[in-house]
Amino acid sequence: MVRHFLRDDDLTPSEQREVLALALAMRTDRFARRPLDGPRSVAVIFDKPSTRTRVSFQVGIAELGGFPLVIDAGSSQLGRGEPIEDTARVLDRQVAAIVWRTAGQERVEAMAAAARVPVVNALTDQFHPCQVLADLLTVAQHREAAGGVDALPGMTLAYLGDGANNMAASYLLGGATAGLHVRVATPAAYVPAPSVVADAEAIAARTGGSVLVTHDAVEAASGVDVLATDTWVSMGQEGEGSAREAVFAPFRVDAAVLALAAPDALVLHCLPAYRGKEITAEVLDGPRSVVWDEAENRLHAQKALLTWLLERS
Ligand code: CP
Ligand code: NVA
Numbered sequence: 001m002v003r004h005f006l007r008d009d010d011l012t013p014s015e016q017r018e019v020l021a022l023a024l025a026m027r028t029d030r031f032a033r034r035p036l037d038g039p040r041s042v043a044v045i046f047d048k049p050s051t052r053t054r055v056s057f058q059v060g061i062a063e064l065g066g067f068p069l070v071i072d073a074g075s076s077q078l079g080r081g082e083p084i085e086d087t088a089r090v091l092d093r094q095v096a097a098i099v100w101r102t103a104g105q106e107r108v109e110a111m112a113a114a115a116r117v118p119v120v121n122a123l124t125d126q127f128h129p130c131q132v133l134a135d136l137l138t139v140a141q142h143r144e145a146a147g148g149v150d151a152l153p154g155m156t157l158a159y160l161g162d163g164a165n166n167m168a169a170s171y172l173l174g175g176a177t178a179g180l181h182v183r184v185a186t187p188a189a190y191v192p193a194p195s196v197v198a199d200a201e202a203i204a205a206r207t208g209g210s211v212l213v214t215h216d217a218v219e220a221a222s223g224v225d226v227l228a229t230d231t232w233v234s235m236g237q238e239g240e241g242s243a244r245e246a247v248f249a250p251f252r253v254d255a256a257v258l259a260l261a262a263p264d265a266l267v268l269h270c271l272p273a274y275r276g277k278e279i280t281a282e283v284l285d286g287p288r289s290v291v292w293d294e295a296e297n298r299l300h301a302q303k304a305l306l307t308w309l310l311e312r313s
Pocket of ligand 1: 270
């Protein structure tokens with residue numbers, strides 16, 4: 001059976017642990033695994049801009065022995081309306097996997113339904129599961145003395161900001177899968193999709209984690225092990241910028257919010273960051289921030305994910 005990674009809960013808790021453990025090992029022995037030797041190719045398609053995702057998949061596929069075939073949708077027939085299913089049929093005879101950043105989740109689902117190779121979600125409007133895999137790896141890396149991946153269950157993560165965006169949804173699903181206590185603090189008009197909260201709650205009930213959606217940043221940040229945020233203006237929302245700044249201002253991650261967290265709390269931001277908006281420069285560039293490790297961990301997490309998916313498909 002072909003395995004895809006379209007949302008965070010496409011990996012079971014034990015599968016997610018396997019991928020994270022492999023990623024931790026690949027951090028230290030970067031060139032040990034070459035599942036794409038040949039080279040076999042992987043298509044990496046972008047319908048939206050990217051720096052980290054583009055670089056980490058392109059470098060990672062090369063490091064796995066493969067050839068990264070990076071396609072900007074605007075310069076392909078997919079961008080001119082060729083059906084997703086036809087694109088899948090053309091690609092899957094030539095590539096070992098398809099990685100796609102696009103808008104609607106239904107688009108990666110359609111690609112996965114038609115393709116006979118693994119499809120990986122490189123960000124949709126609804127989910128950003130590769131990012132949260134890298135975020136969990138970053139927490140495990142910084143808690144290696146406490147057990148690494150084994151230290152994740154029971155930890156508390158608070159996400160402050162846009163609760164309706166892809167990062168909030170992926171923290172809920174991916175965090176619950178890891179057994180985290182996930183708190184999302186967001187304005188009432190920006191709560192996560194009820195179906196995502198329900199799915200995260202069902203996962204958390206099995207993993208020992210929990211889910212809290214609140215409108216109170218202080219309640220969310222108090223005592224947490226991990227404090228996370230994301231831009232208030234996601235790709236495609238640029239026209240709503242100033243209205244969003246006013247409503248999200250009480251959810252900014254600043255020194256006062258960080259002071260509420262555990263003394264050794266880690267600060268995550270998927271980047272790109274907007275200093276002075278969702279996070280202050282003092283916190284982003286401060287001693288608790290692990291955002292550069294987090295960005296590097298996209299490489300290790302995705303190499304492990306591709307290796308794992310290819311071995312099972
Ligand atoms: N965090 C992240 O996905 O960054 P890019 O948009 O630069 O890929
Ligand atoms: N929520 C952001 C994440 C960027 C990596 C966006 O979708 O633009």
